[in-house]
Amino acid sequence: MVGGYQSKCRSSFGLNSTQSAFQNQTLMDANHKYAKELHVGVRVVQMACSLCQKLQKGSVGPSPDHIISKDDDSPVTVADWSVQAMISWMLTESFGRENVSIIAEEDTQTLADATATTLLASVVATVNETLALAPRFGLKVPATPLNGSQVLDAISRCNSTGGRAGRHWVLDPVDGTLGFVRGDQYAVALALIDNGQIVVGVLGCPNYSSKRKLVNNNNSSALESEGCVMYTIKGSGQAWMQPLVQGDGSEWHDSANVIQVSSIDNPVMATFCEPVEKANSNHSYSAGIAHRVGLRKQPLRVYSMVKYAAIARGDAEIYMKFxxxxxxxxxxxxxxxxxxxxxxxxxxxxxxxxxLDFSKGVYLEGLDRGIVACSGVNLHDKIIGAVYASWDSSNL
Known part of the structure; x- marks a missing residue:
């Protein structure tokens, strides 16, 4: 049964190499009912990363008038709206509108304003330019270019509040928009939640090279346009990384390598990541925990979920956010x-x-103090122990 399903998926999504068939066998066998979701997810994130790279390089933008401040003073750009619209449209076409529930960050309040016609036109043009490339990724191109109303509809239908029942896609179209604007690290993040459990995860990192380690942000060698996409299915016991499809007219290729966390469990040798932004992260408390457990390296301050990517592929061992x-x-x-x-x-x-409980809607309700991600149990236990030991004297 699984073999026949796998053959069907390879035919439908352009998986025709011996290498890719072997590499994806493990993921499909682990939970083959999500195979189509994984294949579509990886491809739409690849497309989204291509869109973002073009914008970041200035072939379409962003220009100053394409960077807007939201009510919480965080930025939103043409890339955020364009990625959300494109992925929303692709998921709907692939699975049917009645079957797709999407939780995503952006809304259409600014774009739908009568004074935002130029901004909306930029988003529409960017979306259509990207959708025209869909066949390169084994996906369907629209019969005709989308108009403004269709783009706004695609964005606004991402209004699910999630919950414990049913399937919900979770999308951050540009995670780390400040990193994107500043030419630094950012990510396109897509996950599928089924009855409260994350079952598919896809993370596109356009400036995180699949060949070079993550280093301090002031070292430009950390940024390469090649980028990578990481993905997995719950219960597979494996995660994969593939390079981004480049903007040179090349077709989709499904080559990928297994990634694993670091084996380092000595705090003296461990590297830890934390957010760049200070507004919603207590750097001083993290520094206190780092000192208590014996971390000696300076933290890597990284925009976006690239911090998770760095741990998954062994470039760092710890991520703390309080x-x-x-x-x-x-x-x-x-x-x-x-x-x-x-x-x-x-x-x-x-x-x-x-x-972490992803079954309670848009927020991680009931979160205890912060988030700790580690490459292994030993480091994790040390961090959690240090949190408990120091909490009474903290000023959070």
Missing amino acids: AKAGYKEKIWDHAAGVLIVEEAGGVVTDAGGRP
């Missing part, structure tokens, strides 16, 4: 990365040592 009082973590900032780290052999919990 939000300041009043801040609520959104599920789209963590879902894809959490599953990829776990299937690559890592551990992710809240700071109390409990699994």
Whole structure:
């Protein structure tokens, strides 16, 4: 049964190499009912990364008038809206509108305003330029280019609030928009939640080379346009990484390599990541925990879920985030990365040592103090122990 299903999927999605058939066999055997979701997810994230790279290089934008501040002062760009519209349209075409529930970050309030016609036109043009390339990725191109109303509809239908029942796609179209704007690290994150459990995770990292380690942000060698996409299925016990399809007219290729977390469990040798932004992350508390467990290296401050990617492929061992009082973590900032780290052999919990709960809607409700991701149990236990030992004296 699985073999026949796999052959069907290879035919439908352009998986025709011996290498790709072998590599994806393990993922399909682990939970083959999500095979189509995985294949579509990887391809739409590849397309989204291509879209973002073109915008970041300036072939379409972004220009100053294409960077808008939201109510919480965080930025949103043409890339955010374009990726959300494109992925929403692709998921709907692939699975049927009645079967697709999407939780995503952006809405259409700004784009739908009568004064935003130029901005909307930029989004529409970017979406259509990307959708025209769909056959390169083994996906369907629209019969005719999308108009403004269709693009707004695609964005606005991503209004699910999730929950414990049913299937829900979780999308962060550009995670780390500040990193995107500044030419630094950012990610496109897509996950599927089924009855409260993350079952598929896809993470596109356009500036995180599949060949070069993540290094401190002030070293430009950390950024390469090649980029990579990581993906997994729950229960597979494996995560995969493939390079991005380049913008040179090349067709889709499904080559990928297994990634694994680091085997380092000595805090002296471990590298830890934390967010760049200080507004919603307590760097001083993280530094105190690092000192308590004996971490000696300076932290890698990284935009976006690339922090999870770094742990999954062994470039770092620890990610800590302790939000300041009043801040609520959104599920789209963590879902894809959490599953990829776990299937690559890592551990992710809240700071109390409990699994993260993605079944309660848009937010990680009931989160205990913060989030801790580690490459292994030993490091994780040390971090959690240090949190408990120091909490009474903290000022969070």
